[in-house]
Amino acid sequence: MLSQFIFSGLALGSIYGLVALGFTVIYKATQVFNFAQGMLMVCGAYFAVTASIHLGLPFPLTIAFILVGAGILGIAIYFLLIKPLGGQALLPMIMITIALSIILRAVIELIYGGAPLTLRLPLPSGVFVLGDVRISQLHVTAAVVSWLCMLLFIVFFRRSRAGLLMRATADGYEAAVLSGIRVDRINAAAWAIGTMLAAIGGVFLCQLQLVSVELENIGLLALPAVVIGGLQSVPGAILGGLLVGLIEQLASGYISPKARDIFIYVPLLLILFIRPWGLFGQKELGRV
Amino acid sequence: MITTGKTRLRAVFIGTLLGLGACVADAMAFESPQDGVYTDRIDWGMTADMSGPASAAQAPWGHGFQTAIKAINEKGGVNGRKINVLTEDTRYDATVERVAYDKFVSQTPTLGTSGMGNSSAQTALVPLIKRNKLPVIGTYTTAKVAIDPPTPYFYGGFCGFKEMAQVGIGFFTDHLKLQSPKVALVHLDVASGKEYSSYVEAAVTARGGTVKSIPIKVVAADATPQVLEILAMKPDYVAIHGVPTTAILVIKAMKQYGIDVPAFAITYLGTPGVYENLGPDAGKNYYFVSCFSPASSDPKAAAEMAAAADKAGFGPLKDDINFVAGWVVGTTVAQAIAKVGAEPTREKLADMLNAGFTANTSGLSSELKYTAADHEGLHGLKPLNYDYSAKAFKSYGDYKDFDKYLK
Amino acid sequence: MMSPCNHESLLSVAGLSVSYGGKALVLSGIDLSVGKGEIVAILGANGAGKTTLIRAISGLLKLHGGAILAGQIKIGADDTTRLAPETIVRLGLGQVPEGRLVFKNLTVEENLDVGAAVLPREKGRRTMAAVYHLFPRLAERRTQLAGLMSGGEQQMLALGRALASSPRLILVDELSLGLAPLIVRDIYAQFKTIRSEFGTSMLIVEQNARLALDVSERAYVLERGEVVLSGLSADVATSARIHESYLGVQAEASHG
Ligand SMILES: Nc1ncnc2c1ncn2[C@@H]1O[C@H](COP(=O)(O)OP(=O)(O)OP(=O)(O)O)[C@@H](O)[C@H]1O
Ligand SMILES: [Mg+2]
Numbered sequence: 001m002l003s004q005f006i007f008s009g010l011a012l013g014s015i016y017g018l019v020a021l022g023f024t025v026i027y028k029a030t031q032v033f034n035f036a037q038g039m040l041m042v043c044g045a046y047f048a049v050t051a052s053i054h055l056g057l058p059f060p061l062t063i064a065f066i067l068v069g070a071g072i073l074g075i076a077i078y079f080l081l082i083k084p085l086g087g088q089a090l091l092p093m094i095m096i097t098i099a100l101s102i103i104l105r106a107v108i109e110l111i112y113g114g115a116p117l118t119l120r121l122p123l124p125s126g127v128f129v130l131g132d133v134r135i136s137q138l139h140v141t142a143a144v145v146s147w148l149c150m151l152l153f154i155v156f157f158r159r160s161r162a163g164l165l166m167r168a169t170a171d172g173y174e175a176a177v178l179s180g181i182r183v184d185r186i187n188a189a190a191w192a193i194g195t196m197l198a199a200i201g202g203v204f205l206c207q208l209q210l211v212s213v214e215l216e217n218i219g220l221l222a223l224p225a226v227v228i229g230g231l232q233s234v235p236g237a238i239l240g241g242l243l244v245g246l247i248e249q250l251a252s253g254y255i256s257p258k259a260r261d262i263f264i265y266v267p268l269l270l271i272l273f274i275r276p277w278g279l280f281g282q283k284e285l286g287r288v
Numbered sequence: 289m290i291t292t293g294k295t296r297l298r299a300v301f302i303g304t305l306l307g308l309g310a311c312v313a314d315a316m317a318f319e320s321p322q323d324g325v326y327t328d329r330i331d332w333g334m335t336a337d338m339s340g341p342a343s344a345a346q347a348p349w350g351h352g353f354q355t356a357i358k359a360i361n362e363k364g365g366v367n368g369r370k371i372n373v374l375t376e377d378t379r380y381d382a383t384v385e386r387v388a389y390d391k392f393v394s395q396t397p398t399l400g401t402s403g404m405g406n407s408s409a410q411t412a413l414v415p416l417i418k419r420n421k422l423p424v425i426g427t428y429t430t431a432k433v434a435i436d437p438p439t440p441y442f443y444g445g446f447c448g449f450k451e452m453a454q455v456g457i458g459f460f461t462d463h464l465k466l467q468s469p470k471v472a473l474v475h476l477d478v479a480s481g482k483e484y485s486s487y488v489e490a491a492v493t494a495r496g497g498t499v500k501s502i503p504i505k506v507v508a509a510d511a512t513p514q515v516l517e518i519l520a521m522k523p524d525y526v527a528i529h530g531v532p533t534t535a536i537l538v539i540k541a542m543k544q545y546g547i548d549v550p551a552f553a554i555t556y557l558g559t560p561g562v563y564e565n566l567g568p569d570a571g572k573n574y575y576f577v578s579c580f581s582p583a584s585s586d587p588k589a590a591a592e593m594a595a596a597a598d599k600a601g602f603g604p605l606k607d608d609i610n611f612v613a614g615w616v617v618g619t620t621v622a623q624a625i626a627k628v629g630a631e632p633t634r635e636k637l638a639d640m641l642n643a644g645f646t647a648n649t650s651g652l653s654s655e656l657k658y659t660a661a662d663h664e665g666l667h668g669l670k671p672l673n674y675d676y677s678a679k680a681f682k683s684y685g686d687y688k689d690f691d692k693y694l695k
Numbered sequence: 696m697m698s699p700c701n702h703e704s705l706l707s708v709a710g711l712s713v714s715y716g717g718k719a720l721v722l723s724g725i726d727l728s729v730g731k732g733e734i735v736a737i738l739g740a741n742g743a744g745k746t747t748l749i750r751a752i753s754g755l756l757k758l759h760g761g762a763i764l765a766g767q768i769k770i771g772a773d774d775t776t777r778l779a780p781e782t783i784v785r786l787g788l789g790q791v792p793e794g795r796l797v798f799k800n801l802t803v804e805e806n807l808d809v810g811a812a813v814l815p816r817e818k819g820r821r822t823m824a825a826v827y828h829l830f831p832r833l834a835e836r837r838t839q840l841a842g843l844m845s846g847g848e849q850q851m852l853a854l855g856r857a858l859a860s861s862p863r864l865i866l867v868d869e870l871s872l873g874l875a876p877l878i879v880r881d882i883y884a885q886f887k888t889i890r891s892e893f894g895t896s897m898l899i900v901e902q903n904a905r906l907a908l909d910v911s912e913r914a915y916v917l918e919r920g921e922v923v924l925s926g927l928s929a930d931v932a933t934s935a936r937i938h939e940s941y942l943g944v945q946a947e948a949s950h951g
Binding site: 249 | 514
């Protein structure tokens with residue numbers, strides 16, 4: 001029973017971690033606390049619907065379509081919304097992202113209708129049986145792909161020149177500008193990556209259930225994940241996501257589904273009291 | 289606008305003259321604008337969540353209702369009048385529901401209204417429905433307070449939770465030849481879920497069985513914890529209350545954990561979408577109980593509806609029980625108006641229903657009958673599931689066969 | 696007063712007026728030039744407008760809510776008056792900003808990498824090697840997070856990062872601020888080397904007038920947004936005006 005909860009918790013947590021990582025990338029680059037992250041995730045599911053059902057693309061092209069679509073969406077959001085309205089205080093920016101999520105939801109409902117859709121992608125759907133433990137292949141696929149994406153991102157972030165410039169921009173805007181970094185491009189790239197990561201999470205969630213704007217509520221679990229893990233921390237987002245997935249399964253399993261919220265949000269409050277920079281975040285390096 | 293006493297007097301005078309003139313010209317043309325009845329048409333209200341969070345189920349219902357009325361109008365309407373449906377999209381918002389209801393009472397008066405698929409709005413509106421005397425006929429969901437005891441002017445139009453529990457439990461207990469059934473019930477942790485839970489418990493206890501009630505959230509990402517409880521309990525069968533996602537998560541997880549027992553869900557979850565999502569492997573053990581027949585389960589009974597749906601562009605919806613339910617309510621409303629006669633009013637409509645009225649739903653639903661003591665209308669249900677190879681819903685008998693389970 | 700006509704002009708500022716948020720002028724009608732291979736100092740009291748001038752040249756005014764109201768800035772032959780800072784950097788301008796804005800969560804090496812990122816890879820590697828050669832201390836601390844280094848080392852790093860882009864001209868704003876005199880002197884000692892090895896001209900803002908006048912060839916004195924005195928550093932140093940109102944006080948402070 002316990003191992004079963006841990007497996008499914010880790011699988012779901014990997015998806016949350018992926019969406020949360022997207023959130024952190026955006027937050028680090030542009031200091032925008034993005035309440036639309038759940039909706040960006042939903043957009044991924046609907047990109048999949050368009051590619052697979054409406055355009056009838058084969059699976060690999062469907063994946064490419066989702067990634068390109070998400071990337072363009074992220075870039076468009078940055079240039080149309082965040083950049084022109086940017087530089088404002090945290091609160092107006094939050095309002096902007098809330099408005100964004102409402103608009104995205106309405107646009108989706110206009111295009112696709114309000115009814116949930118069924119999408120069947122050729123992903124493994126069987127079960128692995130390991131002794132007592134039964135693991136859904138879709139869960140395993142979701143976890144493996146999520147981890148690959150996270151790994152890929154970390155390699156990009158830590159090892160590539162573009163990743164270096166992204167980290168520099170996140171570290172200090174003015175210093176970045178006067179070092180010649182084309183900050184707009186970096187920020188747009190951060191939004192593109194953040195949206196792509198969310199979209200991949202959305203594709204898996206809509207395979208676990210239906211394609212529906214209501215998936216947003218699940219995507220928004222990325223927010224407690226990043227706050228617990230540490231807003232600015234890449235590993236924090238991933239581990240925060242895993243933690244939320246585990247808490248969700250264990251609390252629902254051993255206590256009750258309602259208990260889930262308590263066990264997610266009480267630690268969140270505790271963290272805000274004791275370590276506001278999150279479990280894995282670091283206090284800002286002191287200015288000398 | 290400001291009118292002086294004199295001009296008002298003149299207006300009344302002229303109006304009376306015109307009215308007299310009209311009466312002389314055509315003594316048959318009855319009008320009662322405050323009831324939404326005009327010489328050539330009758331206004332009828334309809335509220336449904338056409339674009340909001342519950343639209344997945346309620347929009348098909350609305351389309352079914354509209355398609356039925358359209359078909360009737362094309363055949364000449366009712367007693368020489370066309371029925372004009374005034375649709376309000378309530379977006380599953382109780383306050384919008386209230387505003388729409390008020391509108392139908394007096395601003396743009398209608399003879400009656402249908403839909404009202406928001407049980408909390410219904411509960412809140414019960415006192416108003418009594419007072420305003422606007423017949424509400426054929427609701428998408430039926431709140432317990434509205435029909436028990438019967439609220440004057442309120443007439444339900446959907447299968448009741450109590451009957452769903454009784455027929456589902458009765459059928460599966462007999463079908464699996466169980467002496468004392470062990471039932472796992474997965475239900476939403478909301479009011480209707482608890483209500484359903486109590487009905488299931490009563491039905492199972494009556495059969496000498498045991499039931500374990502397992503709550504789940506509306507926005508669950510996964511049903512592993514619930515299904516592991518099912519696994520530990522080893523039930524004979526499973527009952528499901530929830531939204532389509534609930535059924536999908538539970539059935540898929542049951543498959544994952546190799547739980548090979550049948551499950552039956554409430555009527556609302558018996559949609560082609562859920563079966564399509566589950567696929568043949570997981571879906572073959574998934575049943576639902578319903579007081580409505582999807583078109584493919586009884587093509588003969590559904591012939592007229594299917595033709596009208598195809599014509600209206602809603603062909604793909606005819607296998608959706610929500611569409612069927614809307615159609616049934618639409619035809620019921622038309623029959624009720626017809627029965628009242630050439631001079632219908634709200635009052636007469638309600639009196640007629642209370643005197644006893646049975647709608648002809650041509651086999652698309654169980655018997656739909658209103659009396660002074662029973663405003664629920666539909667009682668009988670039957671179990672159904674989906675035959676993937678025939679691409680058709682399959683019912684396990686006639687509605688009447690399961691009346692024995694109703695208490 | 697001597698004119699800088701023996702130098703080919705690298706930076707020229709003509710009639711520059713600046714204000715923040717459309718309020719009173721912070722700079723009015725500034726004329727200034729830096730020749731190729733020259734080290735030029737800008738002196739002035741707190742609030743005189745030195746940093747504002749640096750921001751105007753590097754294109755950072757907008758970021759701070761300021762705007763150029765009149766005048767022209769040229770780097771080489773290019774009019775840079777309204778260009779974006781990242782474009783100006785690519786025209787060969789490096790900057791060591793006030794308050795040593797290093798990337799605190801990046802290592803020393805990564806900081807320099809960012810500086811060199813505007814160059815082709817091979818050239819970037821070469822300038823980084825030259826920076827390490829110039830400041831061996833940075834080479835020792837290659838993998839350390841910049842935020843954990845001492846103030847002097849951070850200032851060194853800021854200078855190194857500006858040099859890593861192999862600029863034609865660097866602007867240095869109050870390098871001495873908050874640093875021990877000894878380390879300040881160490882860094883200043885490298886200025887001439889920088890010029891000879893990197894071929895970089897320099898415009899240095901400094902409140903420690905004695906230090907600045909020592910290292911520079913020419914100097915401008917700003918007062919309330921206007922150039923009140925300019926000329927060869929030696930001449931400025933002997934100017935009575937500087938002695939009274941400025942040099943004396945500052946010299947005491949920095950040696951006190
Ligand atoms: N971002 C800003 N917005 C508005 N006013 C500003 C801004 N920055 C500087 N100022 C004002 O412009 C004037 C010149 O400031 P500046 O920073 O250029 O002086 P400074 O010579 O560099 O002084 P210090 O030696 O203290 O660094 C000051 O009066 C200052 O208050
Ligand atoms: Mg300054």
